[in-house]
Amino acid sequence: MIRLVLVDIDGTLYGPKGVPECAWEAARAASAAGVHLAICTGRPGRGFALEYAQTLDPEGLHIFESGAVVLGGDGSVRKAERMSFKSYEQLVALARRYNLDLEVYTPEGGYYVEADTPEIRAHEAMIGLGAERCDLMEIPGQPVRAQFLVREGPVWETAKSQIALVSGVELHTATSPGMPGIIFASVTNWHTSKRSSAKWVAAQYGLSLSQVAMVGDGENDLELIRAAGLGIAMGDAPESVKQAAYYVVDTVENCGLAEAFRLAQEFSQTLEGGGAKA
Numbered sequence: 001m002i003r004l005v006l007v008d009i010d011g012t013l014y015g016p017k018g019v020p021e022c023a024w025e026a027a028r029a030a031s032a033a034g035v036h037l038a039i040c041t042g043r044p045g046r047g048f049a050l051e052y053a054q055t056l057d058p059e060g061l062h063i064f065e066s067g068a069v070v071l072g073g074d075g076s077v078r079k080a081e082r083m084s085f086k087s088y089e090q091l092v093a094l095a096r097r098y099n100l101d102l103e104v105y106t107p108e109g110g111y112y113v114e115a116d117t118p119e120i121r122a123h124e125a126m127i128g129l130g131a132e133r134c135d136l137m138e139i140p141g142q143p144v145r146a147q148f149l150v151r152e153g154p155v156w157e158t159a160k161s162q163i164a165l166v167s168g169v170e171l172h173t174a175t176s177p178g179m180p181g182i183i184f185a186s187v188t189n190w191h192t193s194k195r196s197s198a199k200w201v202a203a204q205y206g207l208s209l210s211q212v213a214m215v216g217d218g219e220n221d222l223e224l225i226r227a228a229g230l231g232i233a234m235g236d237a238p239e240s241v242k243q244a245a246y247y248v249v250d251t252v253e254n255c256g257l258a259e260a261f262r263l264a265q266e267f268s269q270t271l272e273g274g275g276a277k278a
Contacts, residue, residue: 002230002267004205004212005030006040006063006198007056007257009049010176011217012234013039015252019052026258027056033265036205038062040194042147042174042186042220045071046109047129061204066172066186066220067197068144069107079200080107081192082142083169090166091146091187092136098159101149103131106141119149119182126178148185156183163187172220177236177252186220195224213267215249215260217241230267232260 007013013023031037037056043049045064050071053062058073070079088104095102101120104112113120113131124130150156163171163185172193174184194214202212213230214221217237225231226244233245234256242248247263250256 001269002035002211002213002264003207004036004038004202005261005264006038006194006201006212006214006224006228008214008216008218008221009039009041009043009052010174010178011236011252012215013052013252013257014048014176014178016177017253020253020255020258022255023252023257023261024055026255026261030261030265031057033268035261035264035268036060038201039064040067040198040214040216040221040224042066042172042184043127044105044109044111044129044145045069045075046111047127049127050075051128061201063194063197063201065105065107065145066188066192067194068105068188068192070197070201075109077107079197080144081189082107082144083146083187083189085142087166087168087189088143088146089137091163091169094159094162094166095136095148098155100156100159102136103147103149104136104139104143105145105147106139107144108141110139110141112136112139117149119179122179123149123182126176144188146187148183148187150183150185151181152183156185160185174218174220193223194221195227198224198228213260213264215257230264232263234260 039053039062210229214224214228215232217234231245235251249259
């Protein structure tokens with residue numbers, strides 16, 4: 001039975017006009033039916049993302065930073081995967097070499113940048129969180145994630161090939177309807193992902209991934225959509241994500257997430273058991 005629904009934010013909960021009220025209404029109905037709800041996003045666990053998590057379940061567990069951080073609904077850190085200093089140093093060097101916007105996050109909610117570009121300012125407004133501008137080699141604490149804000153092109157292709165050579169980390173990319181044309185390229189520890197943290201969160205509820213539904217729209221959701229007992233893709237998702245999903249629902253603005261919540265409820269009520277889709 002599906003007992004936990006994980007929800008991506010950008011392109012899933014949050015669309016071109018924000019979060020539609022139909023999504024919150026369906027979320028309240030699913031919660032009332034006994035289904036756990038949780039955020040599972042690349043965003044940091046502050047600003048609007050934490051507010052969304054608290055609205056879904058103020059007492060639950062939520063996944064942020066592409067799986068690098070799990071927070072309680074009160075904002076407390078329950079699990080964090082910190083990057084090694086050596087790997088982090090190489091990422092900062094690459095950002096400086098190729099003049100790329102780089103954001104750095106710590107598990108306690110720190111958000112740091114060196115640049116002051118229109119893209120970074122737009123991202124601050126979108127996530128409802130102001131970054132601290134400083135030398136990225138002098139941030140307090142140990143980072144869990146470094147994120148490049150880039151556009152497609154030869155510079156990014158070259159930088160991406162160099163990131164692949166950094167040991168101990170892996171790269172996940174995503175997009176958001178709030179910033180068309182921008183690629184959010186997140187770097188975390190190797191084997192740190194939405195899937196790894198989803199498995200950990202499910203275990204805290206006494207569940208396996210076969211009892212979890214994942215609703216997402218991006219390539220960074222693909223692994224978890226495949227592994228979950230019920231994988232659901234949003235209407236604007238790439239074809240690769242749609243092909244991996246058990247169901248494809250409508251877009252954010254057309255209440256696709258509300259449809260996904262109702263499907264998860266049906267599975268929680270009618271299935272005797274679950275199993276990850278082949």
